[in-house]
Amino acid sequence: MREGRFIGRIGRFVLPQSTWSHYEEVGAFPRGLLVVGDALCRLNPIYGQGMTLAAQQACILRDLPAGRGGAGDPLADLGQDLFRAIQPTVGGAWGISAVPDFAHPRTSGTRPPDLETDLRFGAGIQRLAARDPDVHRLLLGVRQLLLPPSVLREPTLLRAVEMETGRAGPAAGRTTRQDG
Ligand SMILES: Cc1cc2nc3c(=O)[nH]c(=O)nc-3n(C[C@H](O)[C@H](O)[C@H](O)COP(=O)(O)OP(=O)(O)OC[C@H]3O[C@@H](n4cnc5c(N)ncnc54)[C@H](O)[C@@H]3O)c2cc1C
DSSP: OTTOOOSSOOOOOOOOOOEEOOGGGOSSOOTTOOOOGGGTEEOOGGGOOHHHHHHHHHHHHHHSOGGGGTTSOTTTTHHHHHHHHHHHHHHHHHHHHTGGGGGSTTOOSOOOTTHHHHHHHHHHHHHHHHHOHHHHHHHHHHHTTSSOGGGGGOHHHHHHHHHHHHHHOGGGGGGGGGGO
16 A cells, blocks of 8 residues: 555445345346346445345355256246245345335335334344343344344244333334444
8 A cells, every 4th residue: 555656536435225126026037147146136235244145145046956947948937036036035134234224214215014113123122132142142143144034033032122122112213223
């Protein structure tokens, strides 16, 4: 760096939005074309999930049943099969990193019907994790895509989060976004 010289002004890289393109809804997807990684779903980089999500998609593609094309064309419907298979994985990451943005009233996009519940849960578990190392470890595992989001729905944990949100009162959901 000492030897370097500026070739222009320093610029900030601003990511204005997360995007998830629902190619699974495209009826006849072109044969031989696949979309993965950021081209399919681009998440807010502050969560550091994009590379993991892209790698997970590659693994799902690799693990698609070898004989899925039957004796016919192995590329036929490959796009639709892949987009269907990766949807839960992409949806999990989206739920963690994009949905909490809706805590801000000016965020545009399709709000999930259970948004308020999600935001309250997110705020509650965040506070719980600040006190309980086991919950903190679980939450980190889910945010880093090492564990499925379903581990946060374990009944004992759900009860603890409910108690936490009850303690904090109705405004708790609005604090979710601040942890990012
Ligand atoms: C600031 C920032 C920080 C991030 N931090 C993290 C992090 O800590 N952890 C994490 O997991 N993820 C992070 N990400 C996200 C991660 O970088 C992306 O999710 C990941 O790189 C997506 O991989 P990709 O292969 O889909 O796209 P890319 O890595 O963007 O690769 C696309 C490639 O295609 C090339 N290309 C584009 N157009 C053309 C064309 N017409 N012809 C030929 N080549 C073309 C581009 O030059 C690029 O090399 C961060 C992203 C940003 C912006």
